[in-house]
Amino acid sequence: MKITKNIFTVLFFLYYFTTINAQLLPVEFSFDSDLDGWTSSTLSNIAHWEWQPDGKADLGLDWNDRSAIQSVSGGGAVVFDADGNIASGNDDGTGFYDVALTSPSLDLSAYTSAYLSFHQYFRKSDLGGETTNGFVEISTDDGINWTNIYDTASIPQGFETSAADRQIIDISSYTGNTSVQIRFRFVGSNYFSIMDDIDIDEDYPYPVTLPAYVGDTLTSFGYPWHPDKPVDASPYVLNQVVVQFADGVSAVTKAAIRDTLGAIKIDSCVCDKLELWEFIDSMIVPNSMFPNGGTIGIHEKVKGAKTKTEIDGIDLNRYNYNELVQHPMLPEFPLLSIPSNIPISPSNIPTIAILDTGVDYNHENLTNYIHRSTETLNQTDSDSNFLIDDPIGWNFVHNNNNPFDDHSHGTSVAGIIAQQVSQNNPNCNFRIRPYKTHDNNGFSTVFQVTCGTYQAIKDDVSVMNDSWGFYGDSYPMLWIQLKQIIF
DSSP, rough: HHHHHHHHHHHHHEEEHHHHHHOOOOEEESSSSOOOOOOEEEOOOOOOOEEESSSOOOOOSSTTTTTOOOOOOOEEEEEHHHHHHHHHTOOSSSSEEEEEEEEOBBTTOOOSSSEEEEEEEEEOSSSTTTOEEEEEEEEETTTOOEEEEEEEEOTTTTTTOOTEEEEEEGGGGGOOOOBEEEEEEEEEEEEEEEEEEEEEEEOOOOOBBBBBBHHHHHHHHTTOEEEESSSSSOOEEEEEEEEETTTOHHHHHHHHHHHHHHEEEEEETTTOOOOOOOOGGOOOOOSSSSSTOOOHHHHHHHHTTSSSTEEEEEEEEEEEEOOOOOOOOSSSSOOOHHHHHHOOTTOOOEEEEEESOOOTTTTTTTTBOOOOOOSSSSSSSSTSSSOOOSOOOOTTTTTTOOOSSSSSSHHHHHHHHHHHHHOOOOOOOOEEEEEOSOOOEEEEHHHHHHHHHHHHTTTSSSSSEOOOOOOOOOOHHHHHHHHHHHO
């Protein structure tokens, strides 16, 4: 009995320690509250990688109100802020850094394939003669030797990645090892490197949406959406398409096309040049990859219809976005009164259209830069631009004449533009015309931004600023035509 008991004891401890110490993929590091077991070491200078709760590198002067890193987990991230180290005195005076962020030891001995993925937001210095780079390296001998597996050499000096940049690296050639470490290095003088959601998966980590965090954010904010393909998808509003008609198509013909295809017109803009259609499920031919037939089937149905002479373009009503932050919705978006604090703009001066979350036109630093036309509030289109009573711009989210910013991004963009133009050319007399295309959380759709773009063109603006992202098919039909018009 004693021998049997001892054998069971040994087997128990072998099982316990083997189970506890074995690392099962995926391994995920989300940096929600700290460095998640990673360590920082400096190979030159005294500065280190630091955990930042907001995912920003804003401790210096050159952050300029950028967005935080746009990762799936959000929140905290690990940051090397060269500019911030100089500003805070956490620097040995050389201004040159070679600093490494190293993972815990990983046991990949049980695997034949492995993929490293991570979100990064990286900016290189634009100062003359400097060569700043980021590196990803891997070691299988407890950090004695390191092999480079990725670097930022392709990013020009003075440029930066997207805040939503995601890299996936095949590290399958390093499986079979019991001690694998990954490290990220920042080598150079400026500006910043931000890392988040560093994961190792056994299978290729196909994201549902591109960037991955957009689909999760839509879900958490309560927006209905569907992917346009199984992976690397662009999310769209289910059962909706945007249709651009050719010039001269009559209202009767448009209605006949909708009736033939089983579509309902739910909105339009720019004198009905664009229409937003919705299909109910019973009208959908179930020929797509999605369970309910989906808008992919609608898209092909409309594109394949005999309407090529009447319809110039058709696209899914995809979501796009700028800085995604959940803000409370205003209880109401009232119609704009006569903005007496905004003077009527002189004629024939440059106008900058800002297609964004709107602009706080009452902001003390912006009021004098807001464009105000001579249009009065008398329920007429006195300036013949297809809009009723639009003295300072338009709100395409709530479909009224009040382009007020209930998010903050558009106001920030307007402030940067006003400041930069005024500082670099004090004699430039210009005005800003806000078009609210994005809602209080930073989301918009193809229909809203396309309406805003065509309206700005109709209003004969001089410059258009679109500080938002679009991820989806490279050449949707409407976007090709917009590029041809704008560029």
